Amino acid sequence: MPAGLVISAPASGVGKTTLTLALARAWRTRGLNVQCFKSGPDYIDPAFHAAATGRASVNVDSWAMDRGTIAHLVSRGTDADVVLAEGSMGLFDGVAARGVSGTGATADIAEMLGWPVVLVIDPSGQAQTAAAIAAGLRDYRAGVRLAGVVLNRVASPRHEDLVRRALNDAGIAVFGALPRHAEISLPKRHLGLVQAEEQAEIGKLIDEAARFVAEHVDLDAVLRSAASWSPQPAANDLNVTPPGQRIALARDAAFSFVYPHMLEAWRAAGAEISTFSPLADEAPDASADVCWLPGGYPELHAGTIAANAHFRSGLRAFADTRPVHGECGGYMVLGTALTDADGVRHEMTGLLGLETSFAKRRVHLGYRLAALAAPMPGHQVGARLRGHEFHYSTIVAQPDTPLAVVHDATGAVIAETGSRRGHATGTFFHLIAEDR
CATH class of the missing domain: 3.40.50.300 (P-loop containing nucleotide triphosphate hydrolases)
Structure with a gap:
């Protein structure tokens, strides 16, 4: 025992x-x-x-x-x-x-x-x-x-x-x-x-x-x-719906913030995950039916991401026909531009209109409860998603259709609504669980 x-x-x-x-x-x-x-x-x-x-x-x-x-x-x-x-x-x-x-x-x-x-x-x-x-x-x-x-x-x-x-x-x-x-x-x-x-x-x-x-x-x-400790039998599983059957997951030093239980839940539900490295100028697997960009440290690699034409064009081609979702840093990379801590502006993939800046650091930290106003991979309109936000960027522009009404843990509505344009969606929070 x-x-x-x-x-x-x-x-x-x-x-x-x-x-x-x-x-x-x-x-x-x-x-x-x-x-x-x-x-x-x-x-x-x-x-x-x-x-x-x-x-x-x-x-x-x-x-x-x-x-x-x-x-x-x-x-x-x-x-x-x-x-x-x-x-x-x-x-x-x-x-x-x-x-x-x-x-x-x-x-x-x-x-x-x-x-x-x-x-x-x-x-x-x-x-x-x-x-x-x-x-x-x-x-x-x-x-x-x-x-x-x-x-x-x-x-x-x-x-x-x-x-x-x-x-x-x-x-x-x-x-x-x-x-x-x-x-x-x-x-x-x-x-x-x-x-x-x-x-x-x-x-x-x-x-x-x-x-x-x-x-x-x-x-x-x-x-x-x-x-x-004698573990009690679990009454239920993780209640996580994979975003697709075949998931192309960005995975390298710039895209690594994903909760392990989420990946395990996707696999347990029968999804297949293939990884690719934007920093190595790789595009998502063309046979995948959804692409997921986790958070991480894109601001530390913004110049490389901006210069990697194969990754950027491959991701845009993927998004022409299939869903692409980004969390926090991944959301920023789906946007138009990212300004790093030195004030240098780097073009991102342009799938969303979001523009962010690290030139003036401001902490965004806390739990988030989002009610989806538009669908995102794995979740329909009205789904209530629980997650957590932690970054130091500021929003310069967030012009697209809001993805969700997002509240902090006190119930206050916040400005980081996430975005949707075409097949691309993004959130500043990292998904932890969906309300049952």
Whole structure:
């Protein structure tokens, strides 16, 4: 029977991902089968999880998914020895209005699955106050159990002793304390972590993290704190309709932000996926019946995309007769032009009139609920789609027919409606699930 744990923290940037990867690799090295999940809308961490465990990781999201969908997704951990769910932001951080089965908070997943929480605490600039924070998180919500804490970035033995004593007085277990160790910090990029496939040395980095954590954390005590977990039979599948039978999927360093559970659901429904690389000047498979451009980092490769005539002409020819859909960065590439952070304007494919700019960065971040005013691949007019938007571009022009009425998590209507022109459609949000 697998044992389940949630890795969380009081805030972002404390070291959740590094600890998750290190624990996963350390236990795998000991011969255990480890299954990871990511709580919340993150495109990147599941690839790091897969690198650490050798098993595919997927997202679970209480705002966008119902309990049946979450149960279906986590059932892949049935044959594992230990299951780790990495949280997002702080333990209780979610949106103000409840979604399908919660607010998107990591605590929702911990309570739903009955898995205890291991907190990563960074006591930099404090000592005993770290214990007060941990105790507050422990007591904040009935149904969420705290297994213990791992201290990260401890300044000195004296600092560690002060924090440990305070946590002990509060009745909170300390599984270990990590001194500052820059070598295992994962690189950052403007949208978060650098993608796993961009890390040539990712295996060595995870190995070093596992070695370091094993030296300073009681791995056996952490494992003993996990809850025995008997997965409940899932009442339903993912309820995802593929956009077509044969899907041409853009896939390279500029187009890689797609939720793993979406691709799995498409394949499970019988769809075939062929990949192509716009950065390598490849066109979509001519035998496909739909083309899908995920998000990613097109702004970092805008010059290459603009210069790749075979990709651009091939995509336009495809769109003459068949649907093409873009999400976020893919949507921008379907547009007329993209201005990069240096203020250089690059022509895109021109299938839509959208024009975007990164010259003045402005964050667009949050859950999205879209009611389709026009059809898009896999979904008809009136469908209610749940997704997440995260980018720093601004809209210069969005002249085409709006694709949807889009609300944020508070219910407010937003300007990022998506677009439709001919066979081309696009959204700024990444699709997570459709309301049943």
